[in-house]
Amino acid sequence: MTMIPPGLLPEGLSDRLPPQAEASARLARRVLDTVATHGYERVMPPLAEFEDTLTQRLKSMRAQDLVRAVDPVSQRSLALRPDMTAQVGRIAATRLATAPRPLRLSYAGPVIRLKANQLRPEREKLQVGAELIGSDSVAAAVEIVNVAIEALQAAGVSGLTIDFTLPDLIDMLAAGPLPLAADELEAVRTELDAKDAGALVALGPQAAAYLPLIEATGPFHAAMERLEAFNAQLGGAINSRIAGLRAIARPIGWDITLTLDPTERHGFEYQNWFGFSIFAEGFIGEIGRGGSYAILRADGQDEPAIGFSLYPDPLIDAGFGDEAPKRLFLPLGADAIRAAELRAEGWHTVAALVGDEDGATLRCSHWLDGAELRAF
Numbered sequence: 183m184t185m186i187p188p189g190l191l192p193e194g195l196s197d198r199l200p201p202q203a204e205a206s207a208r209l210a211r212r213v214l215d216t217v218a219t220h221g222y223e224r225v226m227p228p229l230a231e232f233e234d235t236l237t238q239r240l241k242s243m244r245a246q247d248l249v250r251a252v253d254p255v256s257q258r259s260l261a262l263r264p265d266m267t268a269q270v271g272r273i274a275a276t277r278l279a280t281a282p283r284p285l286r287l288s289y290a291g292p293v294i295r296l297k298a299n300q301l302r303p304e305r306e307k308l309q310v311g312a313e314l315i316g317s318d319s320v321a322a323a324v325e326i327v328n329v330a331i332e333a334l335q336a337a338g339v340s341g342l343t344i345d346f347t348l349p350d351l352i353d354m355l356a357a358g359p360l361p362l363a364a365d366e367l368e369a370v371r372t373e374l375d376a377k378d379a380g381a382l383v384a385l386g387p388q389a390a391a392y393l394p395l396i397e398a399t400g401p402f403h404a405a406m407e408r409l410e411a412f413n414a415q416l417g418g419a420i421n422s423r424i425a426g427l428r429a430i431a432r433p434i435g436w437d438i439t440l441t442l443d444p445t446e447r448h449g450f451e452y453q454n455w456f457g458f459s460i461f462a463e464g465f466i467g468e469i470g471r472g473g474s475y476a477i478l479r480a481d482g483q484d485e486p487a488i489g490f491s492l493y494p495d496p497l498i499d500a501g502f503g504d505e506a507p508k509r510l511f512l513p514l515g516a517d518a519i520r521a522a523e524l525r526a527e528g529w530h531t532v533a534a535l536v537g538d539e540d541g542a543t544l545r546c547s548h549w550l551d552g553a554e555l556r557a558f
C-alpha cells in the first residue's frame with residue numbers, strides 16, 4: 183500500500199497558510215467593497231449544484247472540465263462550480279427573476295476545474311466578480327470595465343493592461359458578409375488563433391478574406407485603425423462593434439494600457455459581442471476576464487448581461503494584500519482592560535496561557551508591561 187504523507191492533497195489543490203490566507207480574504211474584501219460602492223450586492227451561491235442547471239443557463243456554455251459526483255440523495259449528477267457567473271445567471275433567472283433590472287450582483291469564492299491550465303497548476307482558484315444583469319449595452323460595458331479597473335486599483339494592483347476582444351465576430355462575419363461553410367469556419371478560427379497568415383490564405387479565398395483581422399491586433403489605437411479599414415472594405419458591416427469599442431475605451435485612464443485582439447476566443451466560451459482580458463505587469467496570463475453574455479430565462483427568452491471575474495491568486499502569491507499586523511504579547515495576568523484598549527487601536531494580542539511562553543517566538547514585536555508597551 184502506498185503511504186500518503188499527512189497534509190498531501192490531490193494535485194492542483196492546496197492550503198493557504200498565514201499570512202496569505204488573510205491577504206486573500208483582504209483582497210477579496212477590497213474588491214467586493216469597491217463594487218458595492220457602485221451598487222453591486224453580494225450573493226453566495228453554493229459550492230455544488232445539479233450539473234444541468236449549472237451549465238445550461240448561459241447560452242453556449244459547455245459542460246467541459248467539470249468536477250462531478252452523483253448526489254446520493256437525488257441520484258442526479260452534481261458538479262462543483264467552475265465559474266460563479268453561471269450561478270449568478272441562474273439566480274437572476276429564477277429567484278431574482280422579478281427583481282428590478284438592471285440587477286447588480288457581486289460574488290467571491292473558490293471555483294474548481296478538472297484540469298489546470300498550462301500557465302498555472304492549480305485546479306481550485308479564488309474568483310471574485312460582479313455581474314450586471316438586464317443590459318449588455320455600451321453604457322453597461324463602460325461601467326463594468328471601469329468598475330473592474332477601480333476594484334483592482336483599490337486592491338493596490340497597478341500596471342494594468344486591458345485586452346479587448348469581439349468574441350462572436352467570426353460567427354457574425356461568417357453568417358453575413360464573409361460567408362464560410364461550417365468546416366471552413368473551424369479551420370479559420372484555428373488559424374486566427376495561431377495568427378498564421380500563410381495557413382489562413384492556404385485555406386482558400388473565402389478564408390483569406392479574414393486576413394486583415396490578424397493585422398488588427400496589438401496596441402489599441404493602431405489596431406482599431408486597421409479594424410476600421412477592414413470595416414470600410416465590408417461596407418460598414420461591423421460599425422456598431424467599432425463604435426462600441428471606441429466608447430468603452432474613451433473613459434479609461436492613460437495609466438491603463440489598452441490592446442485589441444478581435445478574434446481572441448481563449449476563455450470566451452459564452453461571451454457574445456464584447457469581451458476583455460485583464461493583465462497586470464509582471465504576471466503571466468490574465469488575472470481577470472469579462473464580457474457580455476445571454477442568460478436563458480425560464481420563459482425561453484434571453485436576458486442580456488455583462489460582468490467580470492477576477493482570479494487574484496497570483497497576486498496573493500506575489501504578496502498583494504499582505505499587511506503584517508502589529509502583534510502584542512500579553513504575559514500572564516496582563517491588564518485586560520488595557521489589552522482591550524490596545525486591540526481597539528489595532529493591535530492583535532497574543533495572550534500567554536501558562537506563563538512561560540516566549541512572545542518573540544510567537545512573532546510579537548512588543549509585550550505589555552503594566553500599562554506600557556515594551557519592544558522585544
Ligand SMILES: N[C@@H](Cc1c[nH]c[nH+]1)C(=O)O
Nearest residue numbers: 267471472473489490491
Ligand atoms: N466568468 C467569466 C468572466 C465573465 C464574467 N462575466 C462575464 N464574463 C470567466 O471567468 O471567464
